[in-house]
Amino acid sequence: MYAVIFKAKVNELDKAYYAMAARMRELAIGEYGCSGFVSVTEADQEIAISYWDNLNNIHKWKQNAEHLVAQELGKSSWYKSYHVQVVEIICEYKKDL
């Protein structure tokens, strides 16, 4: 399994950001095979992690037309900086307490 770690320093976020974030989540999961998504923002630090079965889907998603618009809006208004890391999951464990 693969994941994309997206970290960003955010400017003040507007309604359009939250609407776009919800739409991106829906599209990635519904049409591009994204198998999971979690996003957390505290002060100006955002971390979002999406999960994928293969690298090809990640690549296709990056080129989606609506996603390209979102990426441009992120660069022009929502983000001060961003850092994307594509990773492969080696091992994992989890527990409900």
Next chain:
Amino acid sequence: MYAVIFKAKVNELDKAYYAMAARMRELAIGEYGCSGFVSVTEADQEIAISYWDNLNNIHKWKQNAEHLVAQELGKSSWYKSYHVQVVEIICEYKKDL
């Protein structure tokens, strides 16, 4: 490069948690070769990501005596659930805007 993604659902966090979190960060970076650390909490969702040059350092850090105490306190009081993923970074890009 490798990373450890730690995701947790948290209970109400106390002073001891923040003191322990600061100590763990200091120890991991100062004595175990952790090369970077970012932690974000929003409502009851925490995501922390640590970065490492090799898997051996991750393994040694997991066994550190103080870290074992922190892990037990996490299980017994701070966390409702947790999910750890050890990952290898395949590619990355970043930008200051």
